[in-house]
Amino acid sequence: MNRSTRRAPRLSFPVPDLSRRGFVRGAAIGGLGVGLPGLLAACGTEAAKVESDECTSTDKSDSEKVVNFSNWPEYIDVDGKRMPTLEAFEKQTGIQVNYNTDVNDNTEFFAKVQNQLGACEPIGRDIIVMTDWMAARMIDLGWIQELDHDNLPNVDANLVPNLQDVAWDPGRKRSVPWQSGFTGIAYNSKYTGEIGSFEELLTNPDISGRISLLTEMRDTMGFMLKVVGADPSDFSDDEWGQAIEELEKAVTSGQVRRFTGNDYVDDLNKGDLVACEAWSGDVIAMQYDNPDIKWVVPEEGLSLWSDNMMVPNRADHKANAEALMNYYYDPEVAATLAAWVNYICPVQGAKEAMEKIDPSLVDAPLIFPDEEFMAQTFAFMSLDEETARKYETEFSQAIG
Amino acid sequence: MSALSHVPGPTGGTPDVQATDPGTERRGITGYLLMLPGTVWLLLFFLVPLVTLVSSSLYDPSGSLATGYSMTGHVQNYADALSEYGSTFVRSFLYALTATIACLLLGFPLAYAIALKAGRWRNLMLVAVIAPFFTSFLLRTLSWKLLLGDDSWVVNALQALPLVPDDLRLLATPAAVITGLTYNFLPFMVLPLYASLERLDVRLVEAAADLYASPFTAFRLVTVPLAMPGIVAGTLLTFIPAAGDFINSELLGNPRTRMIGNDINDLFQASVLPTASALSVMLMVAIVALVAVYVRRSGTDELV
CATH class of the missing domain: 3.40.190.10 (Periplasmic binding protein-like II)
Incomplete structure (x- = not known):
């Protein structure tokens, strides 16, 4: 059976001189040029550990009233499509918040930003929220900026005592708890x-x-x-x-x-x-x-566990980020947030503020656990x- | 005149090189220019990543993200990865093979019907085959979770049948993963099959019948060989992506149905570069080897 009988006629524009050998030779030379950067990978990868102090950039907070906030899904108060506490912050300070819920998993988020942060490059976010162990890892890698506690009076005054000092960030120099x-x-x-x-x-x-x-x-x-x-x-x-x-x-x-x-x-x-x-x-x-x-x-x-707000290296709006952290340590704001997300509130005074917002939650042990309740908890050792x-x-x- | 002289004869053959033609040199450059975008694309997005991948598969495994990996040509990575993940490899290929066979069994009658029996419904049926592509791959796979769920009507209906155990479960089983793979890759089987069958000269089948071939013999000796290019293309387009897929196993499977794509994905996320790269390279080599053997065995080099 001759199968070529029904084959469509071949395309037949002339391609003289483009012999296979000539092409392969040309491609090989071109390939060498383009392939070189790839070959550099043959030397291994650079260490991703950096010196945080060398990876800062000039703070543009004064000229750009913006803060880019990356958080976990369903982790902030929502009223329809509005976010009441965030809007109040915008009104109060004039700082516009770009709120993104692009953190779904610590490891996954780490994979997303490791190349930039490991090379001292910006990730376009001013606040990221990471669980304790990942926060510890990022701080250890030198990826996180030191906070200016002069801008964080509410945090210094209202952070619950058991979270004030953690082994991986003594004195909370680089992290502020969001929720536990x-x-x-x-x-x-x-x-x-x-x-x-x-x-x-x-x-x-x-x-x-x-x-x-x-x-x-x-x-x-x-x-x-x-x-x-x-x-x-x-x-x-x-x-x-x-x-x-x-x-x-x-x-x-x-x-x-x-x-x-x-x-x-x-x-x-x-x-x-x-x-x-x-x-x-x-x-x-x-x-x-x-x-x-x-x-x-x-x-x-x-x-x-706790999730912690941190300012990554090369973030452009650190002072704005600190203003936002400070805002969420106002007891009334913290109580409003806790009433919606139902996690443990790390802010002292929020329990009293909750009386006005939702009295039924004042005694909820999962939001305001007492010492007896906390005695049942355990933490994972740092590695x-x-x-x-x-x-x-x-x-x-x-x-x- | 010179254009005509380059038209290949009925037997094919390479075009003659006419060094004396005055336009030759310019046209030569045109040829290279036309190939430039494709070549640059291949170099940048295939060759460079490939070199990076192969070299990171040879990094010293005692490195880490924090300290960086150093290139030590550690070939042992391959042996380690194979001993740790060999069974997952076997499982991936088994699932992909089963799904490919299922696609062929489902796709052939469908493509045959569309190509030869559908009449004026042909275009509509083709659109119906392609229509699922209008929604996202993830969404389609998630819908299978609803269909196969423990409390879904499918499971409830099946449980009502005699001989079916009351605790029958479909979701989070190997069957669900293979079903998902089959469903998601079926169009890749149907379309090449359709393209082959649509060109089938029905007179050849009629001739076979005239020569006393039974319908089955005619199908076996005439239709199937003529559809071979479609069968080969379809099985390749199904098997290759199915072997590396991880979404179906992630969403429809359980921890014991993981495929090699899941492990590669997790290892890259955990930045265990050497093992992840070694697995990727092995997957690629294994697929190329399987495909090469397959294409040669089916004697279809010229058809693909």
Whole structure:
């Protein structure tokens, strides 16, 4: 059969002298020229650790009344399409806020900005909000500017005592807490009875394949360490190994359906997940729409974390950023924000201010926890860069 | 006159080089100029990244983002990555292969119907095949989550059937991942198949029937060989992206259905450059090797 009979006639414009050999030779020479920058990569990568003091730029705050704020989704008060506290700030100071919710996951955001910050280049943001361990990592890498506390009188006066001094940023020189929160268990009571502990979450056959854990290593492994009887704030390499083994067991047995970020919210609502590791503010917010969702303080305790506002290197509007940080430490503003986001408010005096805003929340332990409640919490110990990477790799292998 | 002399004969063949033609030199430059944008594009966005990728796969794995990675030609990275992620590789190729076969089984009758039986509905059916592209890939995959969810009507209806276990679950299973892959890449199978079948000379099939071939024999000996270019192109366009996909596994799978794309993505995000790059290079090499063998075996070098 002659297949070429039905073939369309070939395009036949003349291309003399463009022999394959000539072309390849030309391309090879051209390729050498263009390929050279690529070949430079053969020498390795530059260290991403920089000296923060050498990576500043002139503050344009006086001439440009703008601040670019990158935060997590659903982390600020909203009224329809308006954001009341932000608008009040704009009116009060004349500084326009470009508010973006482009932080979904610490690791993901880090991947997004690492090339610029590692090379002392601007990322176009004046405030970023990172969880403790990532904030510590960025400060350690020298990516964060030192704040001028003269511009932060409210922060100095009203920050709750237990957050005033953290190991990774003594004296809060480079970070200011935005909100704190708890990690615990949430379940959908339409589909299951109470799940009271992580041990049960990981072994109860009735909910097999219908639970999720968080992709945040410190959240999930904190509880795994508790399950094997270790202390997340001070554990050994052996204990870490046992905890990882325990996690792998739960994954291979098919108990764990997914590892998630914020997106467990949808699945738990629909019933694809019946119980999961969850963040306190999310769960309280869900309960307004779906009363079946329940929050549990697991027998193992609650994991405690904070998210921190920071000014990255080469940010152009540092003074404006400081004005915004200071504004959110006004007790009344803080209470308005807390009433909406339902996370732990790091501002003293906000509890009293809450009386006027929403009296029903004054005694909510998840927003204004008392000392007794705080006694159930634990934190994850800080890791050096090498250990952190080793643990993160082991964790990502265990969850995959 | 000179243009005519370059028209290749019926057997194909290379155009004659006519060194004496006065216009030759200028046209030569024109040829290079026409190729310039494409060549620059390939160099900048293929060759340079490729060199970077291969060299970062040879970095010293004890480096880190903070300290920088140094180039030590650490070939061991490949062995380490393979021993750690080998099973994920196998799984990715199995899923991609299953999805490709499913696409072929679904796509062939569809393309055949559109090309030969649809009549005036042909264009409408073609639009229907392409229509899903008007919404985003992510959105389409997320919709499958709704369809296959534990409390969805699909699952409820299936559970009502006899012989189906009451705790049947579709979402977060390998079946869901393969279904997602099949659905998302089906148009890439249908369109090349359609292009091949549309050119099919039905008189050849009729001739086969005249020569006492049964419909099945005619299909096997006439239609399928003539559709071969479409089958090869379609399977390649389906298999290659499916093998590297991570969205379907991310959204429809569980931790035990992860594909190699998921691991590469996570490793790059965690800035574990050497392992991530080594896996990417191996994926690329494996696909090129598989495709080369496949194209040779199906004897279709000239058709692709």
